[in-house]
Amino acid sequence: MTKFVSPKIVASFSDLDRAIKNLPRPIGLVPTMGYLHEGHLSLARAARAECASVVVSIFVNPTQFGPSEDLARYPRDLPRDLDLLEQEGVDLVWTPAAEEMYPAGYQTWITVEEITRPLEGSMRPGHFRGVATVVAKLFNAVQPDRAYFGQKDAQQAAVIRRMARDLNYRLQVVICPTWREPDGLAMSSRNVYLCSEERTAATVLYRALTAAQAQFSSGERNAETLRQIMTHTIQNEPLACLQYVSCADLDTLQEIQDAITGAALLSMAVSFGKTRLIDNLVIGEV
Secondary structure, eight states, X not given: OOXXXXXXXXXXXXXXXXXXXXXXXXXXXXXXXXXXXXHHHHHHHHHHHHOSEEEEEEOOOGGGSOTTSSTTTSOOOHHHHHHHHHHTTOOEEEOOOHHXXXXXXXXOOOOOOGGGSSTHHXXXXXXXXXXXXXXXXXXXXXXXXXXEEETXXXXXXXXXXXXXXXXXXXXXXXXXXXXXXXXXXXXXXXXXXXXXXXXXXXXXXHHHHHHHHHXXXXXXXXXXXXXXXXXXHHHTSTTOEEEEEEEEETTTOOBOOSBOOSOEEEEEXXXXXXXXXXXXXXXXXX
């Protein structure tokens, strides 16, 4: 097994600037909020395969959490994260402090319009303003050639792609496949919150998605029928509290009202106890 040198770890913007100057290009950036799992590590591997240097940011971004959300209890384990990143051959890990990212008097925000309004945007006001702003700051600070995100957060990926195009960022946004547990549950740092019964129940998300996908593969094209399949599957799980299901246009994220003619995003948000999970699948011709 290849033995990698421990990544350089920096926290301040000034230390980051000095470290970036010494990295060969192209540079791949993997933005994370830490408590890494195999999905995050797959992004680092993709960056390692395509880039001369790999930078991972670890920052639990407070501006994308709502007042009643889980910022305080969001899982953190920096020593564990650093061990995992060393095994993946990451060159640089940036761990900025909230006080440096958002100093006193901070008042500048990035707002992406239509694509942030449905789905998660309707459930979590202000969430994507925080996401777009912090990602823009990460892009500005690291100046990567490529940036890697996971498909599990499908709307986030769409928002970041749109922001990068609209603001003329000279980088490639790379969206990598969702990583799943053997039983289909999408890997998420929040899965640690689930008790054993909730963890078993949470597999209903993937069952609902694949049930709708199977009907689509069998010829069903009515979007509402697919939404009903997902809804009924989830409602049959007693521990699941459904927030929404969606069958939306992949590009605009607007709900499809009639027949699916191109690529569509099947997605949902479901709570199990105090833990809220999202998942999605893409169907149709991309």
